[in-house]
Amino acid sequence: MKFEVVTIKDIAKALNLSTSTVSRALRGSYEISPETKKLVLEYAERMNYRPNPIALSLKEQRSRAIGVVVSEIANNFFSQAIAGIESIAYNRGYHVIITQSHESKERELVNIQHLVSRSVDGLLISLSSETSDLSYLQQLYEKGFPVVLFDRISNQIDTHKVTADNYMGAFHATEHLIYQGFKRIAHITSSTHLSITRERLQGYKDALAKHHIAVNENLIKYCNHGGMMIDEVEVAVEDLFRPKIKPDAIFTAGDRLSTICLGIIKQKQGAIRKAGFIGFTNTNLADLFSPPVSVVRQPAFEIGQSATELLTSMIESKRPVTTFETKVLPTNLIIRESSLQQQD
Amino acid sequence: MKFEVVTIKDIAKALNLSTSTVSRALRGSYEISPETKKLVLEYAERMNYRPNPIALSLKEQRSRAIGVVVSEIANNFFSQAIAGIESIAYNRGYHVIITQSHESKERELVNIQHLVSRSVDGLLISLSSETSDLSYLQQLYEKGFPVVLFDRISNQIDTHKVTADNYMGAFHATEHLIYQGFKRIAHITSSTHLSITRERLQGYKDALAKHHIAVNENLIKYCNHGGMMIDEVEVAVEDLFRPKIKPDAIFTAGDRLSTICLGIIKQKQGAIRKAGFIGFTNTNLADLFSPPVSVVRQPAFEIGQSATELLTSMIESKRPVTTFETKVLPTNLIIRESSLQQQD
DNA sequence: ATGAAAGCGCTAACAC
């Protein structure tokens, strides 16, 4: 069952022209006489003709659509990044198709394959926390398929990349805690497969080192599902606070991790409540928390925009692109109550 | 530039068969000899053959994909609903294409047209707050195109619909405030174009009526952009608290509206702080707020699931579907501190 | 059991 859409053929028949003439008239070819052109255009308008993008994709092997793969749209960072992606894509004439990997490498692969076979013209990817083997993506990129990595990137692939300055973001957050007088700063982060994990971890460690605080591996907890499983975070927090000597501050490395961790802390009350807290998150609600929460905020919208600009320029480039850039955008340290030393 | 994908033609050539034989072998037709079948299947496997979905869509006028149009994915209700949609769609073999209207009726229309012309097999729509004229959608539905409305529905179209019980949700929220002793309960809501606005408003009014409290139109504020524009909400809150006699409680009718409103209240301090508060929102962070915020929570995931089940059954139905159901799922009133009467 | 050919909607090289 099809929904009676007008095709070029219908117009041609109605106007006693050939399909090619109609096609040419529609796209304003100079070879067509003004009268015919007018005739066709008006009729098409009247019949509400719309070119069939599927036929176009099949013919031209392109779709004027770009595919996006993120782990989770219910994540402030990603929904803001997607807004940035759409803002650029739409006024360059691209549609945006959003898919989620839910931090699963299989799902990520399925999504990528589906998007590619649907002839998206390029891909914007933030890797799942499970992904360590990028060979599939690598093959794609070697065949010249335009891919831009953002947020969670990888050096296994040589292409354009856009991320926040995770290292400095973590460094400044940690240093801020140190300046506040915290001594035993815990770090809760996700899988070390992720570039963002490694960068933030390094920033944390280097800040400690700068201030002559020894890194204590017991104060670093890895939640490999990045907050997708609450239990994992709960165990991490419990582990952190079980020993006699407890951390006096927590620094979390991700959106979900931060909010889940705050929830657990709130629930557990007691000693934990008193620890300082700062986390990477793009929530707009941090102000509303009790206490208001200090955060490292990423320029999510701008990251989305920048990645999309690079992608569309790759797509539209005549010659294969061979030199790539990695854009690193500064993060924003927003200090609220949660990371201040309490005077009691 | 295409990415060297194997086509049926390639296989046919390599195996000295016709494309039709290969096609049939691939789909396991009984007319093909076991040997040929085996040969083809193995070769296809080896070459990593994947049918081209675009060609299939063009041929079959269907795509095994469903389109989703929501106002904003950066909204807890919608991202949860989308998770529900995906959970059903994927194991019925459908892909999900997500688009956002950003509460703009033009954008909504563009998205719908794009999805339809891309041959999605059906549409899951939550209307934008600007949408009042559904004639385009109506045409679609009259041609037999499967559409299911969810959350923000309309009686202009006779099809399957799934929503939360907005009326009762609002009724109970309001009644709860009344039981707490609040007398001047304000209601901040969005455009009356939206079904959810009207239903929640009615629930609010009826609860007041039941308890013999006169409805005061000055206590009802309409933010036509549903919280997309902060200013609008700010003006509403200011209007509410400018008069000498101020409201003693606020009941907000939407996700964004609720959180923005809380932000404004927090910022303004003073008298407003003391008002009771409850709002429709699906945020998981309400517990973390100060004070913890009472909410009306919608079964977003289940709404998404249910809508998708109805849609796929419509898509797969042999005969045109003529009787439709409207599913109404109960909301969940979660009482925390913000809506309790303070004893001071 | 297999092949040839048409057709889904569109464009473009090649006539005339």
Next chain:
DNA sequence: GTGTTAGCGCTTTCAT
């Protein structure tokens, strides 16, 4: 300036 034709990848009728 306009028409004819082939082809994008696939399925399917119709021959054989």
